[in-house]
Amino acid sequence: MKPTIKLICAGFGGQGVLSVGQLVGLCGIELGYDVSWMPSYGPEMRGGTANCHVVLSESSQSPFIGQDMTHALLMNDAAFNKFKPLIKKPENVIIHTGLIHQDYPGCDFSVLAHEHHLDKSMNMIAFGMVVKSLGWEQSLGLKVMKKKFKGLSDEMIFNNEKAFLLGFTYESV
Amino acid sequence: MSKLLMKGNEAIARAAMLGGCEAFFGYPITPQNELIETMSHVMPANHRVFVQAESEVAAINMVYGAAGAGGRVMTSSSSVGIALKQEGISYCAGAELPCVIVSVSRSGPGLGGILPAQSDYHQSVYGGGNGDYRVIVLAPASVQEAVDDVGKAIQLAEKYRNPAMVLLDGAIAQMMASVVLPTQPLPRVDTTSWAATGDFKTRGTRNVINSLYLDPAKLYAHNQHLQAKYREIAKNEALLVDHHPDHHDGAIIAYGTSAKIAIGAAQRLKEEYGIKVKCIQLRTLWPFPKQALREAIKDMSFALVAEMSMGQLFQDVLAFTRSDTVIGYVGKAGGEIITSDDIVNGYLQQMGGEQIEHSV
Numbered sequence: 001m002k003p004t005i006k007l008i009c010a011g012f013g014g015q016g017v018l019s020v021g022q023l024v025g026l027c028g029i030e031l032g033y034d035v036s037w038m039p040s041y042g043p044e045m046r047g048g049t050a051n052c053h054v055v056l057s058e059s060s061q062s063p064f065i066g067q068d069m070t071h072a073l074l075m076n077d078a079a080f081n082k083f084k085p086l087i088k089k090p091e092n093v094i095i096h097t098g099l100i101h102q103d104y105p106g107c108d109f110s111v112l113a114h115e116h117h118l119d120k121s122m123n124m125i126a127f128g129m130v131v132k133s134l135g136w137e138q139s140l141g142l143k144v145m146k147k148k149f150k151g152l153s154d155e156m157i158f159n160n161e162k163a164f165l166l167g168f169t170y171e172s173v
Numbered sequence: 174m175s176k177l178l179m180k181g182n183e184a185i186a187r188a189a190m191l192g193g194c195e196a197f198f199g200y201p202i203t204p205q206n207e208l209i210e211t212m213s214h215v216m217p218a219n220h221r222v223f224v225q226a227e228s229e230v231a232a233i234n235m236v237y238g239a240a241g242a243g244g245r246v247m248t249s250s251s252s253v254g255i256a257l258k259q260e261g262i263s264y265c266a267g268a269e270l271p272c273v274i275v276s277v278s279r280s281g282p283g284l285g286g287i288l289p290a291q292s293d294y295h296q297s298v299y300g301g302g303n304g305d306y307r308v309i310v311l312a313p314a315s316v317q318e319a320v321d322d323v324g325k326a327i328q329l330a331e332k333y334r335n336p337a338m339v340l341l342d343g344a345i346a347q348m349m350a351s352v353v354l355p356t357q358p359l360p361r362v363d364t365t366s367w368a369a370t371g372d373f374k375t376r377g378t379r380n381v382i383n384s385l386y387l388d389p390a391k392l393y394a395h396n397q398h399l400q401a402k403y404r405e406i407a408k409n410e411a412l413l414v415d416h417h418p419d420h421h422d423g424a425i426i427a428y429g430t431s432a433k434i435a436i437g438a439a440q441r442l443k444e445e446y447g448i449k450v451k452c453i454q455l456r457t458l459w460p461f462p463k464q465a466l467r468e469a470i471k472d473m474s475f476a477l478v479a480e481m482s483m484g485q486l487f488q489d490v491l492a493f494t495r496s497d498t499v500i501g502y503v504g505k506a507g508g509e510i511i512t513s514d515d516i517v518n519g520y521l522q523q524m525g526g527e528q529i530e531h532s533v
Binding site: 022035037041060 | 176177178203204287288315316317343344347348349350351
């Protein structure tokens with residue numbers, strides 16, 4: 001029985017957290033999980049904690065929202081304060097250190113993206129780190145990105161993949 | 174069959190089109206906008222009819238017209254929009270027109286809010302239109318169940334010549350989930366005996382779509398005919414799912430999103446407190462699965478109703494089960510989703526007989 005994964009991705013609207021959650025969901029389908037992706041919508045989106053709950057479970061009966069979340073990608077302070085308490089294992093939390101000054105695994109996604117001229121693909125760095133932290137293969141991430149980004153320009157696809165690999169190989173301190 | 178990751182609203186729209194829906198009439202409202210948005214491109218692309226009407230009232234009356242002509246027709250809306258459609262739904266029921274209404278409920282009353290709630294139980298099950306009419310109400314708890322229920326609603330509507338509603342909340346509509354869509358259009362029921370298709374000359378008789386009966390004896394006969402049909406539907410189509418057939422200590426009764434949460438709560442009650450509680454998920458709200466529910470809880474001392482409304486389902490469970498089982502209630506309405514903590518705590522608090530305040 002594969003372990004159930006319950007991931008929260010949260011941050012400002014525009015940081016790309018909902019897309020990261022969808023890509024994780026697509027990975028889940030490839031791995032044979034039953035998947036749900038539950039976004040915040042409405043007023044919450046305007047309050048700085050755009051978020052989605054992604055549940056990967058072997059049983060289709062698993063609740064799609066809950067308090068026993070296992071992993072988190074947190075991209076701003078509001079998201080950290082709101083969702084950090086829900087995650088039992090600190091090593092399962094990835095943070096944007098540029099905006100959250102806490103001692104957790106993660107990196108300054110903005111700076112790293114800017115250094116590599118990948119500003120528009122910042123969230124793919126985060127996706128790479130999430131895939132790595134979930135113990136999945138690099139090829140799985142690249143496969144679902146190919147599906148999800150079909151139709152985008154070659155340059156955008158190339159940059160997204162580059163950013164993903166940057167995140168996947170990033171050594172968090 | 175390949176699984177797709179798709180938003181509830183989009184999946185419902187695509188399932189309806191693939192299931193053979195020929196015409197869709199709608200008007201935008203959160204949280205069902207992606208449904209009408211998806212319909213706006215998949216219907217014309219497949220040579221079907223799509224109309225964004227000028228209002229909800231217009232949309233349901235277009236449904237009346239197209240269904241009257243024998244079309245496989247659907248509309249969708251949310252809470253306040255469904256409220257506006259009530260007169261048209263009563264007309265469809267009165268004229269015995271098959272049609273599907275997808276209701277994605279948000280929180281109320283009034284303009285309320287746009288976040289999920291289940292406060293439209295009464296609106297769906299008892300309706301706001303006039304007269305002694307009934308609407309079949311299916312209640313999915315996941316995106317896949319919503320997709321399956323759209324197909325089922327099309328078939329039940331046509332089988333019984335009656336409006337059928339799929340009632341879900343904004344959570345299921347807005348979430349993405351792995352889903353398998355239908356591949357074949359559903360078989361058609363012959364409509365030539367009643368549909369107003371304009372072929373009077375070849376048939377020799379006129380089919381008239383109408384809900385006006387000025388002669389009281391005729392209207393009474395029509396009502397008796399409708400009631401006989403409703404009894405038939407109640408006998409054949411009431412459905413619940415017992416998620417824990419080997420649990421007999423107690424029960425949590427819920428539908429839709431609340432049922433999904435209740436399944437997890439039942440699991441926690443077993444693992445953390447050693448209480449074997451079954452989750453009973455109501456899959457049809459009308460007809461209400463009275464007999465099956467009575468049977469499922471008859472030897473229990475306690476059962477808890479969990480809902481995202483202020484006791485609407487609780488009151489029906491109380492009325493329909495008529496047993497010695499104490500029925501408890503846990504719920505909230507306003508946009509927050511009920512949590513497994515809410516249900517577990519509610520169960521533990523009330524199983525000993527403690528009474529809590531609920532709706533009047």
